[in-house]
């Protein structure tokens with residue numbers, strides 16, 4: 186008998202074009218084939234540092250909701266706490282990387298796409314938004330980076346040596362497994378969710394993908 190398709194699988198198939206748009210963006214192609222304009226990379230670096238700082242309270246709120254709204258809360262808390270710990274490392278990494286590239290983090294002003302994305306994440310921290318919705322958002326946010334940067338490390342890629350460490354940060358196997366754990370939590374929640382929560386979660390899935398595309402665009406000179 187064939188295994189039943191999970192909700193995340195259904196959405197990934199149904200919204201394939203947008204998903205590919207977010208995970209195979211020209212910014213990523215530029216890293217992968219070595220044609221990236223380093224000023225675009227530096228813009229991304231500074232903006233992403235601000236994003237990651239704003240991402241922490243979002244993840245904290247997911248953690249709080251996991252404690253209250255999950256019937257496997259020990260597992261969920263462990264996975265989400267692992268994510269928070271990774272964010273702590275990520276922030277230190279951004280600081281180091283910025284000084285390597287001569288990017289002054291204290292002078293970075295968030296661009297429109299970044300502000301809008303952070304505002305959207307903040308809206309998901311409201312207690313009225315049930316756990317299923319932000320856990321789906323969390324899974325997609327992390328997975329877009331995992332799939333994007335892993336693509337830059339595949340056989341045949343010509344990623345410049347000085348950008349390999351960046352790609353390793355999200356493209357590594359451990360990060361992939363962590364994304365799979367988030368996906369399993371999201372699917373488990375979706376299985377028992379109401380139709381209303383499922384449609385809100387699907388809309389959130391799409392919004393995150395759109396925000397991710399806008400985020401990459403911003404590094405290419407968009408706003």
Ligand SMILES: Cc1ncc(CN)c(N)n1
Pocket residue numbers: 233236237326327329330397400
């Ligand atoms: C915009 C964005 N999306 C996702 C990630 C992965 N934490 C990130 N650092 N920045």
